[in-house]
Amino acid sequence: MNKRNSLHSELPVIIITTSNQNKRVGGSHFSVILPMPEIKVTPLGAGQDVGRSCILVTIGGKNIMLDCGMHMGYNDERRFPDFEYCTEGNLTEYLDCVIISHFHLDHCGALPYMTEMVGYSGPIYMTQPTKALCPVLLEDMRKVAVEKKGEANFFTASMIRDCMKKVITVALHETCQVDKDLEIKAYYAGHVLGAAMFHIKVGSQSLVYTGDYNMTPDRHLGAAWIDKCRPDLLISESTYATTIRDSKRCRERDFLKKVHDCVDRGGKVLIPVFALGRVQELCILLDTYWDRMNLKVPIYFTLGLAETANKYYRMFITWTNQKIRRTFVHRNMFDFKHIKPFDKAYMDNPGPMVVFATPGMLHAGLSLLIFKKWAPNSNNMVIMPGYCVQGTVGHKILNGAKKVEFENRQSVEVNLAVEYMSFSAHADAKGIMQLIRHCEPKNVMLVHGENAKMEFLKQKIMQEFNINCYKPGNGETALIPVASDLMVEVSLSLLKQTISSTSSSTGVTPQAPTTPALPSLAPTNSEELDSKKRMVLHGVLIMKNNKVRIVSVNEAWGELGVTPHQLRFTERVEIEEVGPIPALTSMLHSLLSQKLGASQVQAVNEYQLSVADTVCINIQDIDHTKTVFISWTHQDEALGSKVLNIIKSNYKKS
Numbered sequence: 149m150n151k152r153n154s155l156h157s158e159l160p161v162i163i164i165t166t167s168n169q170n171k172r173v174g175g176s177h178f179s180v181i182l183p184m185p186e187i188k189v190t191p192l193g194a195g196q197d198v199g200r201s202c203i204l205v206t207i208g209g210k211n212i213m214l215d216c217g218m219h220m221g222y223n224d225e226r227r228f229p230d231f232e233y234c235t236e237g238n239l240t241e242y243l244d245c246v247i248i249s250h251f252h253l254d255h256c257g258a259l260p261y262m263t264e265m266v267g268y269s270g271p272i273y274m275t276q277p278t279k280a281l282c283p284v285l286l287e288d289m290r291k292v293a294v295e296k297k298g299e300a301n302f303f304t305a306s307m308i309r310d311c312m313k314k315v316i317t318v319a320l321h322e323t324c325q326v327d328k329d330l331e332i333k334a335y336y337a338g339h340v341l342g343a344a345m346f347h348i349k350v351g352s353q354s355l356v357y358t359g360d361y362n363m364t365p366d367r368h369l370g371a372a373w374i375d376k377c378r379p380d381l382l383i384s385e386s387t388y389a390t391t392i393r394d395s396k397r398c399r400e401r402d403f404l405k406k407v408h409d410c411v412d413r414g415g416k417v418l419i420p421v422f423a424l425g426r427v428q429e430l431c432i433l434l435d436t437y438w439d440r441m442n443l444k445v446p447i448y449f450t451l452g453l454a455e456t457a458n459k460y461y462r463m464f465i466t467w468t469n470q471k472i473r474r475t476f477v478h479r480n481m482f483d484f485k486h487i488k489p490f491d492k493a494y495m496d497n498p499g500p501m502v503v504f505a506t507p508g509m510l511h512a513g514l515s516l517l518i519f520k521k522w523a524p525n526s527n528n529m530v531i532m533p534g535y536c537v538q539g540t541v542g543h544k545i546l547n548g549a550k551k552v553e554f555e556n557r558q559s560v561e562v563n564l565a566v567e568y569m570s571f572s573a574h575a576d577a578k579g580i581m582q583l584i585r586h587c588e589p590k591n592v593m594l595v596h597g598e599n600a601k602m603e604f605l606k607q608k609i610m611q612e613f614n615i616n617c618y619k620p621g622n623g624e625t626a627l628i629p630v631a632s633d634l635m636v637e638v639s640l641s642l643l644k645q646t647i648s649s650t651s652s653s654t655g656v657t658p659q660a661p662t663t664p665a666l667p668s669l670a671p672t673n674s675e676e677l678d679s680k681k682r683m684v685l686h687g688v689l690i691m692k693n694n695k696v697r698i699v700s701v702n703e704a705w706g707e708l709g710v711t712p713h714q715l716r717f718t719e720r721v722e723i724e725e726v727g728p729i730p731a732l733t734s735m736l737h738s739l740l741s742q743k744l745g746a747s748q749v750q751a752v753n754e755y756q757l758s759v760a761d762t763v764c765i766n767i768q769d770i771d772h773t774k775t776v777f778i779s780w781t782h783q784d785e786a787l788g789s790k791v792l793n794i795i796k797s798n799y800k801k802s
């Protein structure tokens with residue numbers, strides 16, 4: 149609720165907050181606790197699944213789409229997110245913005261479809277390298293889908309170009325104002341060139357979306373990093389939710405040994421890779437090893453792939469790690485000594501070789517072509533360096549398929565060795581816990597992972613951090629309650645009244661503590677009101693004309709046109725005393741004068757007394773028993789009960 153603009157300028161301001169932090173400016177700020185609205189999250193993809201990331205978020209009244217990926221395992225409409233789901237058609241009207249975390253197709257693959265075919269024309273945010281690389285991967289995929297598989301109703305090359313024109317780029321650590329209330333900030337995520345985590349803020353509510361990230365640096369990229377921003381919600385990927393990967397060096401040695409053993413026995417090694425993912429990492433590793441071991445077996449690298457990679461790494465050298473940046477000064481890290489461009493004809497060459505080819509999940513293209521050729525020979529090997537989504541050939545062979553069928557009734561016997569090396573740069577369980585510990589979110593949500601593994605990690609997170617952890621499925625909405633600041637005016641006269649009534653002693657009871665409602669927290673001197681001290685303010689909260697104000701009870705009566713009802717307490721005390729009533733009245737008068745001060749007690753008539761003009765004492769004879777009625781309003785509770793106690797303790801009926 150942003151009502152800051154409507155505040156009356158002469159009035160002090162109270163910030164109502166649900167957090168423990170007591171915000172103040174000057175001396176007139178107080179914190180009040182109110183329940184507040186929630187953050188709403190609905191995954192359209194990546195909910196309890198790794199297929200295609202697309203997450204709808206509503207925060208502070210803003211609707212944001214996080215990633216717009218496609219599912220590589222499907223050829224039908226299931227590959228794109230169901231945009232109709234909660235938008236009822238008009239995406240531009242519904243969404244305040246779209247944020248793309250990185251260039252992998254399972255995070256951006258549906259973007260041209262959404263902008264050019266569904267018709268979203270609002271803002272799209274991503275980093276500069278992502279903007280440069282997205283169209284490269286999209287065009288690769290489009291070619292495979294349209295030109296090789298002959299698919300119709302797919303976006304065209306010019307649609308990809310038009311889509312990218314709508315993109316607004318964000319620099320790392322730069323706060324970007326989407327509109328006057330919504331701001332986003334990108335942080336380095338590692339993973340692949342240009343990958344970013346996003347901090348999204350509306351008013352006092354905030355969330356962090358990690359996209360894919362890794363918490364350990366590798367040979368070409370640094371580790372993810374984010375401010376200690378304490379968001380209301382951290383939405384984290386959880387691809388490797390239960391894996392604590394063995395040390396990097398171990399994995400690398402393992403990889404090199406497997407490749408070396410295979411080529412030693414004359415086998416061919418296929419390494420399917422993403423055009424701009426781990427491939428640089430693996431090339432650096434293999435090239436150095438070949439050099440050291442003086443190996444002559446050829447290593448090939450799809451020409452287009454190498455060129456693409458080199459071009460973009462040079463262009464975005466500041467996004468790579470320190471070591472590569474330094475090396476680039478005197479040597480190009482991507483001009484490899486042992487790795488040569490590949491030609492399709494080499495596929496049938498006799499003897500050992502190592503080939504890096506795209507795509508990474510063996511679902512189409514050159515890598516699949518080579519696979520079909522080499523799979524029947526048990527001497528060969530395929531090394532899958534990353535995760536493969538369901539429906540892809542990569543996924544099938546990783547699950548032990550001995551025969552793979554294709555659309556044209558073609559089938560291939562899988563006799564070659566299938567190895568899986570987790571080189572894909574995702575945070576493992578340890579990394580995810582590390583990020584949570586660092587950024588201190590109030591809630592965590594896991595996406596982009598397998599349900600059973602997520603459940604395990606969820607329990608661990610809830611136990612270790614004592615916070616809530618969510619993992620909604622696709623199409624399910626999670627509501628995350630959050631705190632929010634609310635600006636409230638407080639009436640100046642109420643503040644003055646509170647200060648003076650707490651700093652000076654009240655009424656007729658100078659020796660007593662101040663009224664119970666205003667305890668000793670109050671300052672002792674109104675002149676030196678201590679701004680660091682908390683004070684309790686008693687007033688009436690009024691919500692009127694889109695404003696929230698705290699005023700005194702009297703002001704509230706006046707403003708709301710309410711006639712106050714008075715609540716009066718009456719106590720009766722029976723007294724065994726002979727003699728006429730006026731004599732008792734006179735005795736009570738002198739007793740009370742002695743205890744409370746003569747000026748406070750007035751005789752009204754022979755049967756009535758009044759104390760400080762508020763407490764009434766009435767003496768009557770009821771059935772030959774003298775009965776004293778003491779009555780006071782609830783505001784005078786302190787004085788009234790004091791008078792009652794004085795009379796009771798002096799005239800106790802035996």
Ligand SMILES: [Zn+2]
Binds near residue numbers: 250252255339360
């Ligand atoms: Zn990714």
